[in-house]
Amino acid sequence: MRKNIDYHAARWDEPLIMQLGTPGERGVLLPACEKQILEETDDPANILPAHLLRQTPPELPEVSQPRVVRHFMRLSQMTMGFDVTPDISQGTCTMKYSPKINEVFCQSPKLRQLHPYQDEETVQGILEIIYKLKLFLCEISGMDDFTFQPGGGSQAIYTNACIIRAYHEANGEGEKRNEIISTAFSHPVDSAAAHTAGFKVITLMPESNGYPSVEALKAAISPRTAGLMITNPEDTGIFNPHIHEFVDLVHEAGGLCSYDQANANGILGIARAREAGFDMCHFNLHKTFSSPHGCIGPGCGAVGVSDKLVRFLPVPRVSFDGEKYHIEFDHPDSIGQVRNYNGNIPAVLRSYAWIMSLGAEGLKRVAEIAVLNNNYLTKKISQIKGVTIAYPEGGQRLEQTRFSWETLTKDTGVTTEDVRRRIVDYGIQSYHTSHHPIIVPEPFTLEPSESFSKEDLDLYVEIFSKVAEEAYENTEVVLTAPHRSTTYQVDRSGCNDPEQWAMTWKAYRRKHLK
Secondary structure, eight states, X not given: OOGGGOOOOOOOOOOOGGGOOOTTOOSXXXXXXXXXXXXHSOOHHHHSOGGGSOSSOOOOOXXXXXXXXXXXXXXXXXXXXXXXXXXXXXXXXXXXOOOHHHHXXXXXXXXXXXXXXXXXXXXXXXXXXXXXXXXXXXHHHOOSEEEOOSSSHHHHHHHHHHHHXXXXXXXXXXTTOOEEEEETTSOHHHHHHXXXXXXXXXXXXXXXXXXXXXXXXXXXXXXXXXXXXXXXXXXXXXXXXXXXXXXXXXXHTTOEEEEEOTXXXXXXXXXXXXXXXXXXXXXXXXXXXXXXXXXXXXOOEEEEEOGGGGGGSOSOEXXXXXXXXXXXXXXXXXXXXXXXXXXXXXXXXXXXHHHHHHHHHHHHHHHHHHHHHHHHHHHHHHTSTTOEESOGGGOOOSSOEEEEOHHHHHHHXXXXXXXXXXXXXXXXXXXXXXXXXXOSSSEEEEOOOTTOOHHHHHHHHHHHHHHHHHHHHOHHHHHTOOSSSSOOOOOGGGTTOGGGOOOSHHHHHHHHOO
């Protein structure tokens, strides 16, 4: 076994930041306000309405600067991620290396000190980047316009569902067309967002090849069909070869087609939404285009639409008259704002820099290497005792593969959750199993993007081989894992009891520190 998987994590019994500090401790002393400013401005307490003023000061931690630094350094030592270990595990999430030079751009005062309410004359530089990134993504997807307002993939898909609704309402068919068709292996949010937007959802189940049949789609289509919202390749890594026929059938019925391209890393420069006939699509800038992935963090869902749907895009929009860039609000058919301003601009800047550094050929090379990496890893992982691949009739996978530990579980009693906990003892993150509904028994999904070397892939194979060997020869060590990590086996007894939940410090103190 390699030395680099002889791993033992630093484990600190680290309190919450709210439990640290001493009254009166300070990390930063703010300078006193200048006398002239005080003379020319009123006290904010006199300006704000009384009902918005706090009756008591906010309860904040009072901590010194060294204590803050130690706290977060300890937490960082207990955290795994791309900068610490190969992060192939998060299938469907496209974890990749984000060039550090792009962080320098985002930390520049030229960006950090901009304000979204500045006059457009003073922000021409960032408006140019927003506008040119739109052009890049139009070329990559074949769409005619983009918005970067949504805060992530889920909100982007919801935006697409709202555009579908607005389109049919504008055509006088809003009440009639109330059904969206999706598939079981599309991202669950393709169904959830459509439901949230007011649609009834019809879900197509996979055949033995891993994707729904054309006949199943025909049976689902009706005069009530508003559209198709589908991921392709789906979360199994299988590309539906009948996708153009799917789109044509929905169009013939009067519906629109939305392409969830969160799994686009294996088709950049190779397949486009327009050639498949789609009316709209979305990309995750915080995955595919190398802005760091972070749940509820630095996300940006880029929504692209064809000409006939441009009028429904959120506002504001950025336009160019040949000389200057403008921020436009005057679009009466717009669905309105789905998030403030023009979205997460640091994610836009990182993506712009990443595309500029690669160029068209570089983007295509990204897809080719991602697919090569995945097929190499798939062959190696499939040779491990206890592993099977879902839907073997589905043919070659693209950028990810959904595996199964079903055989291992039947032979040893070790489940996919047990393996998840054990692999962190060897210094890699626990993997993504499967989106719901869990159709593949004991699933686990790996997605090696273009960022990983053959050495990284071989390390994963070695660790999974070791854990499978342990499952057959020393089952208990897997069942009781983790042993060398900062994580613990979760006590799930209160997971379904709202009285046990504590989403905030106040709730935690109220429920658990009585």
